Amino acid sequence: MTALDITGAKTAEAADVITGARERIDALDDRIIGLIQERVAVSAVVQDARIASGGRRVNLSREMEILAHYSEALGKPGTALAMTLLELCRGRI
The missing domain is CATH 1.20.5 (Single alpha-helices involved in coiled-coils or other helix-helix interfaces)
Known part of the structure; x- marks a missing residue:
């Protein structure tokens, strides 16, 4: 090839x-x-x-800050990316 x-x-x-x-x-x-x-x-x-x-293990107000940061920088796909990162970093809730 x-x-x-x-x-x-x-x-x-x-x-x-x-x-x-x-x-x-x-x-x-x-x-x-x-x-x-x-x-x-x-x-x-x-x-x-x-x-x-x-x-508590999770701080929802902090997570909202992270979501906003990624959304502002990358738009809607940034929100999805941030959600994935948060899921990876949280572990099982």
Whole structure:
């Protein structure tokens, strides 16, 4: 299978651009996954401290702030992304 087949490009030049861009996307995805894993760990620290102090594990007003932040930055898809992040970071409720 050639680079043209793999990328769907019609020229070798376009295939080269697409291949390079995909490599960068893959590297960015790896960084994003690492950041999400870090966020999950930090969120667990916050939850543990809140519970240890007698509070609830989830702070809904804080979650609303996060949803608003993502929505303002990324629009409606940002809200969905924030919901997914919150779900990952909350663990099971």
